Amino acid sequence: MSKIVVRVAQIVGVLILAGIAVSVVVGLVQWVLGLAVIVAIPVGAYWLYKKVKSGDRPQIPHAATGALPAGKGDRRSELESRAVLDASGRCGWCGAAELHKDEYGFPTTPLRYHRAEIDAML
Template sequence: MPFSAWRIYDRTTTHRRRRIVEGRAADAARRRAEVERRASIDAVGGCGWCGSRIAHVDTAGRSILPRDWHRDDIEGLRVDGLRPHAGR
């Protein structure tokens, strides 16, 4: 096989692999943003993640955003398929 043919083949397959990896990363980021968007305040002031009608309050008595309150829940989800990690 001539070197130029091998080089073209190598560049093509490397580029294809890179596109696949970048595409998966973009999909994961998009799904992550969707999950975090669910943890927001709905129209009546309740939590969009758990459905609570009252605001989430931290230990100091301050109201906090649902995204911050449910951070452990969000981190515990696998981004691909929104299933919990096997270790949890």
């Protein structure tokens, strides 16, 4: 064998080894990526579910408006829709021209002021 043939054989051998190494690395990276995607899908779905469920929008306390959570029946919402200020600023429930005051003397909503009456009519 001449020196040139040995040299060529060495280069070919190195190239083949490098090719194997690259394919192993690429295969490993693909396997890791595939695993990451498989793990990320349920984790991401769960994260999204938690985020949507907890709700990023600010929640106004029901006590602030005097309104109760929705979905308590049509009768309640019908009565509550009457306990609002009309266009002239009168109480739609009792017709009082002034703003209702709460127990501390602060203006309150008709809905909150008449809550007990509304509840009594349900």
